[in-house]
Amino acid sequence: MSEPEYSDDYTDPRLAVLYDQLNPWAADSEFYLDLVMSARSALDIGCGTGSVLKRARAGGHTGRLVGLDPAAAMLDQAKERTDVDWILGDLGTVSFDREFELVIMTGHVFQVFLTDDDITAALTAVCAALADGGRFAFETLNPRLRPWEKWTGAAEVVAPDGALVRAANTSPRMTGGGIVEVVGSFTSPGWEREVRCPSQLRFVDVGELDAFLSEAGLSVVERYGGWDRRPFTGEQLEIITLATGA
Template sequence: MFSDAEAAALYDLLNPWDPDRRPGDRFYFPLIMGAESVLDVGCGTGAMLHVARDRGHRGRLVGLDPDRAALDRARRRSDVEWIEGTAAEARSGAGFDLAVMTGHAFQNLVTDEELRASLAAIHAALRPGGRFAFETRHPQARAWEGWTAANPEDISEVVTETGRALRYWHEVESVIGDVVTFHGTVADPDGTVLRVLSESLRFLDVAALGGFLAEAGFEIEAQHGSWDAAPIDGSSREIITIARRG
């Protein structure tokens, strides 16, 4: 067996939040530290808000996520507010200066209905002029083509907090329109499968993304194609967006 709690701990091993070493985290860090109040939508295990508090953020920090096991891990700290819920359930009128969705969490909003409801709720949770920062993989880069055990770079081998060695890799199941469905396999080093975790992600292009943001009342303040703030071009792998509540 491989429990939900173990899956949450594995996520932290595979995705450590470190603004000193990881370009994406470095991009978000000054935005978070410069905002008096921050809503982390899809906060997962809360690693980003943990680091922000450790490094001196004294304002309001709130993490929102529907995954109870991940939130149980996040709640090891009590100086951050943790809320169980989806993006569409963000509280209206909360007056946040900044909302963020990191780790490509935005791509988990798969249907038009989810996108519209989530963007409307995030918009309503911000103060007038508040900002929403997030990233989504640019579909032109076709990142999913590397999500396979045949790609050595996609196989991760880690040792858990309890000293257990694990292997993790992906396999794509389908690509239908702009939605990619895949699964991640957690296994012992000998290949014995412990758990299969399924997920679907939506790959919006720049025009489609802009349409959803405008419909929700957001104005795009900046968009970048990479973490060094380069403009979006034909080689970009990311669509990194800072949008402002109009």
């Protein structure tokens, strides 16, 4: 068997075309779609394949919609809709000045920021992007539930070219400092080699999260523990936060 090939998640077009099948529309997407539909302008940071903004436009949103992501292969999927502004980059390469009524980070994008400095820089940029009274909505997984211990499943999907692809997670582990490493493994009968995608996600508890938000000039206005807007009690999987410029 050939040595595996290594790729950053989602930068490989063979994986980006599978993303929506592996992460189908669900209650979290509906939650964010409702927020976007009630804002006149929205920025989706780490928009990936752009599913929320594409649905918002298809659903009649007439305001400014901007999706930002550093993975060209993911944005290529988003670009099937040309009436949304898709920007290749991240908060280090693009900045916004009080332009959006709503900023969102969906699909645990907040957790890609690994160091304290990364988190503070990202949240400061989000704060600067918010128009007066604008809101920032995002979720992060609750470390108290140690969710990574269950990231061992596998799924099979059919790629657009008809090939069967098996996706699996292997070896999730907490490495310290709240950072979990997990390796995604993708195989397909037509591929010469397995594609492995090591990735890291940072976990913060609510106390740390609120300290980061406050340092960046953001204050929490709503917090939920489920996509049905049930209050967060400390025991739920998702920490869903809506914050505004302080």
